[in-house]
Amino acid sequence: MDGQTPVNSGDTILNSSHPVGWELSIVSPDIKEHCGLFGIYRHPAAARLAYLGLFALQHRGEESAGIVASDGQAMTKHIGMGLVEDVFGEEELARLKGHAAIGHTRYSTTGSSLLKNAQPLQVEYSRGGIAIAHNGNLINALLLRDELEARGSIFQTTIDSEVILHLLADPQFAHFEEALTDTLPKLRGAFSLVILREDEVIGVRDPNGFRPLWIGSLGEATVLCSETCALDILGAKPVREVEPGEVVIVNRDGLRSIRPFPKATPSHCIFEHVYFARPDSAIFGDSVHQVRQRLGRRLAREHPVDADVVIPVPDSGNSAALGYSLESGIPFEFGMMRNHYVGRTFIQPRQQTREFQARVKFNPVSAALKGKRVVVVDDSIVRGTTCKTRLKSIRESGAREIHMRVSCPPIMHPCFYGIDFPTKSELIACTHSLEEIRTFLEVDSLGFISLEGLLSAVSGPRESYCTACYSGKYPLPFGPEASKYILERKFSGEAHPIKR
Numbered sequence: 001m002d003g004q005t006p007v008n009s010g011d012t013i014l015n016s017s018h019p020v021g022w023e024l025s026i027v028s029p030d031i032k033e034h035c036g037l038f039g040i041y042r043h044p045a046a047a048r049l050a051y052l053g054l055f056a057l058q059h060r061g062e063e064s065a066g067i068v069a070s071d072g073q074a075m076t077k078h079i080g081m082g083l084v085e086d087v088f089g090e091e092e093l094a095r096l097k098g099h100a101a102i103g104h105t106r107y108s109t110t111g112s113s114l115l116k117n118a119q120p121l122q123v124e125y126s127r128g129g130i131a132i133a134h135n136g137n138l139i140n141a142l143l144l145r146d147e148l149e150a151r152g153s154i155f156q157t158t159i160d161s162e163v164i165l166h167l168l169a170d171p172q173f174a175h176f177e178e179a180l181t182d183t184l185p186k187l188r189g190a191f192s193l194v195i196l197r198e199d200e201v202i203g204v205r206d207p208n209g210f211r212p213l214w215i216g217s218l219g220e221a222t223v224l225c226s227e228t229c230a231l232d233i234l235g236a237k238p239v240r241e242v243e244p245g246e247v248v249i250v251n252r253d254g255l256r257s258i259r260p261f262p263k264a265t266p267s268h269c270i271f272e273h274v275y276f277a278r279p280d281s282a283i284f285g286d287s288v289h290q291v292r293q294r295l296g297r298r299l300a301r302e303h304p305v306d307a308d309v310v311i312p313v314p315d316s317g318n319s320a321a322l323g324y325s326l327e328s329g330i331p332f333e334f335g336m337m338r339n340h341y342v343g344r345t346f347i348q349p350r351q352q353t354r355e356f357q358a359r360v361k362f363n364p365v366s367a368a369l370k371g372k373r374v375v376v377v378d379d380s381i382v383r384g385t386t387c388k389t390r391l392k393s394i395r396e397s398g399a400r401e402i403h404m405r406v407s408c409p410p411i412m413h414p415c416f417y418g419i420d421f422p423t424k425s426e427l428i429a430c431t432h433s434l435e436e437i438r439t440f441l442e443v444d445s446l447g448f449i450s451l452e453g454l455l456s457a458v459s460g461p462r463e464s465y466c467t468a469c470y471s472g473k474y475p476l477p478f479g480p481e482a483s484k485y486i487l488e489r490k491f492s493g494e495a496h497p498i499k500r
């Protein structure tokens, strides 16, 4: 699966009409990234730095992007659908004035991909202006929204994050910090947040710490961001991760920390290490590249094979393939080249299939494959159809044997904490045995790393990671209201999932 750049190939092709014989295709990845967060306080070019930070976090969300800036008195906002470079130009950035800003790149985790659902969300209320950007998924959003609507609240979006804004705006609290400490413990699920007030930026991480959030410094400025790659692009120094259950308040007085949540055992999303985060980032106390390399080494020990060459599925398989090669002694090669210039849409001959799409995106390097016994390393297999197409092209390039190795266990369960997997019936590991998957992929052998192997690659205690999509053991219980589209279903005429 390719997850490290904003333009992913995948299985979904939505066709719209185009001149005869050709059609416009929209390409969706198998697993959709969730969101990237950025915040900065005390820098005269806050919005421009937010733009750069979002650019580095593009891999976490490619559907929409937005920035809200504040000069201490008033807020300005620009959001749009598409990639960061498409949403912002010089004109938009020039309008975003002030020394504080927050930004967001989004792939929809709750609510459809619509402009009204793009973040940051910003409102004016009795205490002034407030903007919020959210990474994760609230599993009790519907319950909270029902309660708020019963008290007269009016919502503009179908995303869970708007519930947080309404709770924070409750007029019963004289001070914002009271509203914050009352609201946050009511939220259940995964939420890393950056919040902007006129002269304050706030970072929040839920008590389970599902999603990452970093603190960095750039001269006098304080930066908050999902991954360290967003600090690197600015030349900012990583200070530390916001701890699970911690709230950091950054204003003229400096940085202050409060802990409004009851203590909980962390459950960091291990899939961030497998697939989502950039390998040049560090999250949850580990370098992503090093974790992936350890996964590759472990994979080589769990599933050894006699072969001539190890190749990655670029780019997210690179570090694990390198690890497999180092451990096994089998030479590493780049056996597939990726075209980085394929956008989210492209025009293709109408009669062509997803095989054509795969060829546009990835081209095998025949000279590295011909006559060879090839180990192909990928980070995960979801539906299996994209993987099958790529393997076929490797075979057609002359590979004598193909041995597929996967650096995470089979994905068998949905995620309710912010990752958008296909339904169970579409997950190949739910519907096929290992041998059936091998036959479907038409490979000579197939090996997935074990759950034990996955957990051996991270440095924290194993109980501090969420592995629910592999193990089915969910760290937070959830009800029927936990679905991504639940707030849309509520208004679509479908039965209310709670009031049946």
Ligand code: SF4
Pocket (backbone or CB within 6 Å): 210, 268, 269, 270, 271, 272, 414, 415, 416, 417, 418, 419, 466, 467, 468, 469, 470
């Ligand atoms: S279920 Fe999987 S993807 Fe979701 S938070 Fe847990 S480990 Fe991450």
